[in-house]
Amino acid sequence: MRRWDNPVAVIDLRQRAGYLFIAVMVVHVILISAQVTSKSGVPVLESVTFGIFSEIQRVMSTGVSGVRRVWTGYIGLRHLKQENDALKRELAAAQIAAQEQQALASRARGLEKLLELRDRTSLRTTAAEIIGMAATQDFRTVTIDKGTRDGLRPDMAVIAPAGVVGRIVVPSVRSAKVQLLVDRNAAAGAIVERSRAQGVAVGVGGDRLEMDYVSEVYDIVVGDIVVTSGIDGIYPKGFVIGRVESVERSGGAYKRIVVRPAVDFNAVEEVLVVVTPTPAREASGGASE
C-alpha cells in the first residue's frame, strides 16, 4: 500500500522526517535571525526580508521601466526624450544648487551661522532611483536602488530638487527603505524662514504635514516657507520642507499649523541621499565607536 493511501501515514511525522527536518531548520533560522542584528543595527530577519523583497521590486521596476522607456523614448520621442532627460538632470542640479545658495544666504545673516556654512557647502550626495513603494498605505515608505554598498547608512537624509523627501531607515546591500516625511512616525526639526519660528514638522500619514510646538506669539501666515532647522541631526539645515497652508489658534500655548510638502511624494522618481554625516550623526557615531 502506498503512503498516500493510508491517512494515518500521511500525518505520521516519523514517515516524513525530511519535511520535518526542513521545517524545524527554518524555524531555527527565523528564531536566530529575529535575535541577531546586522552591522547596520537592523535585525537580520528584517534586513534579509527587505533585501529579498527589494530585489523583486528591482526586477519588476526594471521591467516596467524598460517597457516604458522603449515606448516613450525609443519609438516615440527618441531624441527629444534624451534631451529632455539631460535637461531634467541639469534642472534638478540647478534647483539643488539654488536651494543651497538660498540657505547659505539666509545663514550668512548671523555670525553663528558662519561656521555651519562650511558643513553645508561640503554636502556630498549620491543619486538614487525609486524602485518600489511601501507594501501598505499605513507606512509611507519607498525603496531606492542604492544600499550599504554605495555608502548608505540608517538616518541619512534623502532630498529631491523640490525639497526634503525623508530618511533612510533600513539599508540593505543594494537597496534601502526610505521613510517619507509624511509617514506618521516621521518628524524633522523645522523653522519658518521668514519669522524664524522653530518647531517640529511631523507626518500624519496623509499628504500633509503638521508643524508642532510653535508658540502662539510667533507671526506666521499662510504661504510662509518652512525649512529644516538641522537640530534633529538627520536633515541638513536650510532645505525646503513645504509651505504653510493653514494656521489656527488651538487655544493652548501652540499654534496648529498645516504644511503642504514641497515634494510631491507620489510623483518623485529620483532622489539624492546626503552621504555627508551631520555633526550630530558624527558625534553619535564617534561615541558608539
Next chain:
Amino acid sequence: MRTAGVVLAVAAALALQTTLARFVVRGTVAVDLVLVVVVFVALTSGPAAGLLAGAFAGLVQDALSSSIVGIGGLAKTLVGFLAGVIGTQFIVVHTLPRFVVFFCATALHAVVFMGLYMLLDLRQFSAPYAGVAGQAVGNALVGVIAFQVVELLPGAMERRRAQRGGIRR
C-alpha cells in the same frame, strides 16, 4: 511513553551537564551529555525522533546558557537528523561504528555551532581543534558505554533473577 523517556533523558543530561561544565578542556566542555543523548535517541529511534530530540535539547540548552536561542538547537537538530539517517541506512551495532558516529557527530556539531557564531560575528573561537577533539573522544566513550549499559543491563538482571530462583529451589 517513549517521548517522556527522551524528555527525561534530556533533562537528566542537562542537569548533569551543568555540573560537568566546570571540567573544561581549552574552552570546550569535555563531554556534552545532551549531545550524547540526542545521538543515542537518533541511533535507536530514527531521524524524526533524533531531530526532534536535538531541537528540544538544543533550544533548552540555549535558553539556559543565555546565548542566542536557536544556534545550539539548529546544530543539534542537524546532528540528530543525520545520526538518525546513518542509524537507519547503516548497521551501527558494534562498538567501533558507534564510536565513529559519536565522534563525527560531535565534530559536526562543533563546526555548525562555532561556524554560526563566527558567521554572525557574535563570537570568535581561537584554535578550538584540541578542545573539540577532546570533547569528541569524551562523547564517543560515554556514548559507547551508554549503549553497552542499556543493552547488557536487562540480560544481567534476568540472569541474576534466574540465579536467585535456582538457589531457593
